[in-house]
Amino acid sequence: MARRVSNRRKTLVTIVAWAVGIAIFFPILWTILTSFKTEAEAIASPPKFLFFDWTLENYAEVNSRSNYFLHFMNSVIISVGSTLLGLAIAIPAAWSMAFVPGKRTKDVLMWMLSTKMLPPVGVLIPIYLLFRDSGLLDTRLGLVIVLTLINLPIIVWMLFTYFKEIPGEILEAARMDGAGLWEEVVHVLTPMAVPGIASTLLLNIILAWNEAFWTLNLTAAKAAPLTAFIASYSSPEGLFYAKLSAASTLAIAPILVLGWFSQKQLVRGLTFGAVK
Amino acid sequence: MGKISLKNVTKAFGEAMVIPSLDLEIEDGEFVVFVGPSGCGKSTLLRLIAGLEDVTSGVIEIDGRDATEVPPARRGLAMVFQSYALYPHMSVRKNIAFPLKMAKMDAAEQERRVTSAAKILNLTDYLDRRPGQLSGGQRQRVAIGRAIVREPAAFLFDEPLSNLDAALRVNMRLEISELHQSLATTMIYVTHDQVEAMTMADKIVVLHAGRIEQVGSPLDLYRSPANRFVAGFIGSPKMNFISGAEAGKHGAHTIGIRPEHLALSTTEGAWQGKVAVAEHLGSDTFLYVNVNGMDPLTVRTQGEAGIHHGDTVYISPDAEHLHRFDASGKTI
Amino acid sequence: MATAHSRVAARFMISPAVLLLLGWMIVPLSMTIYFSFLSYNLLMPGMEEFIGFTNYRFFLTDPAFFAALANTLLLVGGVLVITIVGGTALALLLDQPFWGQGIVRILVIAPFFVMPTVSALVWKNMFMNPVNGLFAHLAKAIGLEPFDFLAHAPLASIILIVAWQWLPFATLILLTALQSLDQEQLEASEMDGANFGNRFIYIVLPHMARAITVVVLIQTIFLLSVFAEILVTTNGGPGYASTNITYLVYAQSLLQFDVGGGSAGGIVAVILANIVAVFLMRMIGKNLEA
Structure with a gap:
């Protein structure tokens, strides 16, 4: 109006x-x-x-002095890696819950969400010890695993809410039109699901990029992403404002750009579909 | 060819029996309408025929072959969905060609069939648009186009007109009827609207709570409904039902009389009543009349009756068109 | 809704996600519970022994726990109040027609995309620093003594930083909710003689109630676990002045290497979070049926 x-x-x-x-x-x-x-x-x-x-x-100085590029790449690998791995696990799960709902689908969804409510300190010690004993401490692989798991419920939920909006009748129409499961996925489902998958991807890269509990506690130097690298500016280098600012600008710039693209999806993803 | 028979078909969702054992024969080339109130199982029945749902028990035969276990794609049926279920990411051309592409038909033949379907359905100018850019009626036609290019054994329609506005609905009704005339292919059409059923069907199947109440031609159902449910469901405005002493006079538990079979007079008649509401449609007048000792009666008279709210009128039933029902609702 | 064949496939497709999350939930959590009953310090390996509820007794009677609990509640409460009130006001503002709506929207949501360590450091050094911070310059310019925020009001400063990060989230969600309000409802109420205040109280607020609840619950979940901002700015100090439960558990486990005590604290944190989670799940669960 x-x-x-x-x-x-x-x-x-x-x-x-x-x-x-x-x-x-x-x-x-x-x-x-x-x-x-x-x-x-x-x-x-x-x-x-x-x-x-x-x-x-x-x-120039931030880059030459502190191996900035290594930490930047760690952030990229950890956030993109955990998101892709999460999507690979979540797409089949969300798809089946959206299109073949059973009696317990709702319970499964709610339970998945409940794992997200587990405060990280509740499992900090075991994870730390398990990582120490299996050599995953301060490795990119270790962080990819943890971030995949903590973001998996959000990924499943986001995809679920997107998939649910694809009308079941369209898939049935494809089946009536002679499409087998494979053709249904390739010609109908995927093209319709791509926007939802893309937003999920975007939002989860953002969340993983900014994650600052596990990245701070499970890395030291080698695998430290930008969150942990910036934290090392706490003191005394933090008093070099210009360099701190340059490092910070580099760390937040890519996500600011991604974030502005995904602002619509942000609401939906972070409220688990409760607000659209 | 499109002869479909259902034998002892049942369907249960968990504990809930949606369709208790049901038999039905659909002849080749027939236009069959499944009609009934919402929740009567008509859509489920259609989906069982389509193969989108498994039957719990029983056999579905298409052209004499057992198709019970055949997946939907290989039953040779085409379906038009209530929401049209067009593929939003494909152009109209690609939507219509999709089943042909799935059947791996060569491109020239696909093009030929799409073009001819588009011509029949007046879609030639819209072939390169996306479904989102079309009006409701055009989308409906695309959905039909997608069905006819396959030259299926039978068409299944699941409430296809319920998303259209009233005027368009009448147009599409005619178009579908014309399509049936020209293709002469079996069509099974699900609707809750008895007007659609009466106007389009060769054969109407009235369903209620998963059971077939009656099968017959539209006029059969109108003239001799098998029971009170069918009598009340077919015909508009609805049949009047009178029970008690008045019914007893005719040796029935309940009697039914259609509004058009009540004679109206301002001077004399069987029942005296007061007009509560008078609806003047020009061609007809509908009167809702309160009669002592009965539920309000609906009366239909042709033309302009010149009767208004508060007038006293006399009503007489036409004995020839009186329907008598026993206590269980069966026609006597 | 489907055939038996697809149901089997569905179960198969869902199992990796379920098994992984089940493992993630059960294995470490049961380890934490187990550790919480042990006397276990990483500096003294091989000395573990079962000591019952002693860890819980120590943790729950430690004055640091009460300080941390109070700080946690203040932090969560303070940020919630600022973000909900500010977010509602901002949402109402941004919902008005004005020039450059898209750009202002982008400016407002930007803080949400700044990683916690960056925003904490920027605020700490470039704004709150008593010598070179912008606030200090500002104070000097108007003739006031610069204030050392993080030394004298550590918790309030952290609340400010965290609220700045979460204000965009609240604004965005409340704005989304506001925009879904049926304009005809507002027009109807206007015809019924409601003025702006009445419309806000009787139409707008009830419409946004659900979104506000969602914001409260989701933010609470995240705010209970605020960590990086404290680590980078104050290390929980001075004393325990800005230590929350999450930071206390971290300090006990990874700074003092007291695995037993830290685990007991972790379990306490889990229980606190669960209380909030139950409400949140109800809300979202209802939405699933809709």
């Missing part, structure tokens, strides 16, 4: 909304700006907002 709104009111709302939006975004903006300053300018008083000598030296 498009209502006519007076221009004065619209102008007022525009000003307020932009002010609030910029205020909320400001810490990120400030980080990005600071990453282009020299260390001296970064702590200058009064702070310099836009008028400083823009430089890329922090990015």
